[in-house]
Amino acid sequence: xxxxxxxxxxxxVFCGVDTHADSHWxxxxxxxxxxxxxxxxxxxxxxxxxxxxxxxxxxxxACVAMEGTSSYGAGLTRHLASLGMPVREALSPARTQxxxxxxxxxxxxxxxxxxxxAMSGSRLGTPKSQDGWVDGVRCMLAARSGAVKAxxxxxxxxxxxxxxxxxxxxxxFRGMGGPxxxxxxxxxxxxxxxxxxxxxxADLWAAARDAALDMERAIEASLEENCPALLAMYGCGPxxxxxxxxxxGDNPGRLRSEASFAAICGACPIPASSGKTVRHRLNRGxxxxxxxxxxxxxxxxxxxxxxxxxxxxxxxxxxxx
Numbered sequence: 219x220x221x222x223x224x225x226x227x228x229x230x231v232f233c234g235v236d237t238h239a240d241s242h243w244x245x246x247x248x249x250x251x252x253x254x255x256x257x258x259x260x261x262x263x264x265x266x267x268x269x270x271x272x273x274x275x276x277x278x279x280a281c282v283a284m285e286g287t288s289s290y291g292a293g294l295t296r297h298l299a300s301l302g303m304p305v306r307e308a309l310s311p312a313r314t315q316x317x318x319x320x321x322x323x324x325x326x327x328x329x330x331x332x333x334x335x336a337m338s339g340s341r342l343g344t345p346k347s348q349d350g351w352v353d354g355v356r357c358m359l360a361a362r363s364g365a366v367k368a369x370x371x372x373x374x375x376x377x378x379x380x381x382x383x384x385x386x387x388x389x390x391f392r393g394m395g396g397p398x399x400x401x402x403x404x405x406x407x408x409x410x411x412x413x414x415x416x417x418x419x420a421d422l423w424a425a426a427r428d429a430a431l432d433m434e435r436a437i438e439a440s441l442e443e444n445c446p447a448l449l450a451m452y453g454c455g456p457x458x459x460x461x462x463x464x465x466x467g468d469n470p471g472r473l474r475s476e477a478s479f480a481a482i483c484g485a486c487p488i489p490a491s492s493g494k495t496v497r498h499r500l501n502r503g504x505x506x507x508x509x510x511x512x513x514x515x516x517x518x519x520x521x522x523x524x525x526x527x528x529x530x531x532x533x534x535x536x537x538x539x
Contacts, residue, residue, distance in 0.1 A: 231277035234308065234332025235269075235284040236325045237261070237291035244269055245329035246276045247337055256326055261290070266297040273303065283308040283336035285328065287345035295345055307343040308332040343472075350468035351444045355437055359460045362433035369426035373400060376419045383412060400424070453518035458511035465508035483508040 229249045236243045239261065246255040254276050259265040273279050287295045287307045298305050308331075335341055346352075373396045380388055387406065391399055400423040407417030438456035441449050441463070448459035465482055466473060473479050480486040484504025490497055 229277055230280035232333050232337040233273055233279055233282040234329045234336055236328040236332060237284060237286040239290055242269060242294060243325040243329040244272060245333040246273065247333045251337060266294050270298060270301055279303050281306055281336040283332040283342055285332055292348060305345060307345045308335050309341040309343055346467035347469040351440055352463050352468040355440050355460050356464045358433045358437050359464060362430050365426045365430035369423055369430060372419045372423035372426065376403060376416055379412065379416060453515045458514050461507045461511035465505045483512055485509060485512055
């Protein structure tokens with residue numbers, strides 16, 4: 219499906235891309251804001267080449283605004299960047315600018331909205347490069363998170379089975395904590411179907427525990443090699459440091475200031491003043507993983523630090539470096 223019109227005099231063009239798992243929709247506007255091209259391309263290597271060729275045929279790209287540069291559009295972002303095209307991330311529209319009741323939605327209109335954002339320069343960000351050590355840490359952090367979830371799920375499932383188990387079996391494990399319970403469950407593996415199920419859950423828990431520990435050690439080694447300053451920060455462990463590194467990306471220069479990083483982490487307060495009432499509210503946006511890392515670091519510093527508890531009191535001293 220496509221919609222093309224002959225462009226006028228060749229000049230700078232502004233492009234918008236709406237990305238999905240199987241296809242990407244491209245919209246190209248000329249310097250006057252007229253639609254030059256609107257077309258769908260497959261989300262594979264051949265589609266990337268065809269999309270880049272369509273942009274080059276339309277004119278000199280002044281900006282390519284793309285949705286989902288770190289998800290469905292990651293491959294296309296890398297391809298266009300390798301060709302020297304100025305790729306920017308099209309941020310989600312503000313709530314007041316979203317579709318009103320009765321207005322439709324389609325990939326073509328989303329791509330055109332991104333193209334007009336590229337033309338106006340509004341709500342654009344610099345995408346993560348995803349070509350360095352931070353991307354490797356992101357992958358290992360995702361694997362560790364999956365292993366931790368599997369470990370927790372195994373414990374919860376075992377407890378659920380023990381809830382309805384015969385009293386003789388229940389009494390043997392009553393009051394045990396999660397890790398000790400899973401270490402003792404293999405002893406009942408031979409006691410029928412229930413014992414076999416509990417033994418299998420114990421094996422799953424042990425494998426997930428070992429996988430999570432292996433990923434955490436690998437994350438720590440990568441951080442020690444590439445960014446030891448994060449690990450040296452008081453109260454910051456390998457997992458928290460990894461979450462902060464992933465939020466910044468492989469090209470942290472895209473963050474102009476500490477305020478920019480705070481906004482990405484959802485740690486900057488939102489003004490909510492009205493009349494004589496001057497107040498702020500919590501920021502519910504941003505990278506929630508990075509936000510949880512900042513919370514954990516602050517919690518550890520308050521619990522164990524000396525100067526930090528003073529700083530938490532209104533009007534207290536500044537925190538330690």
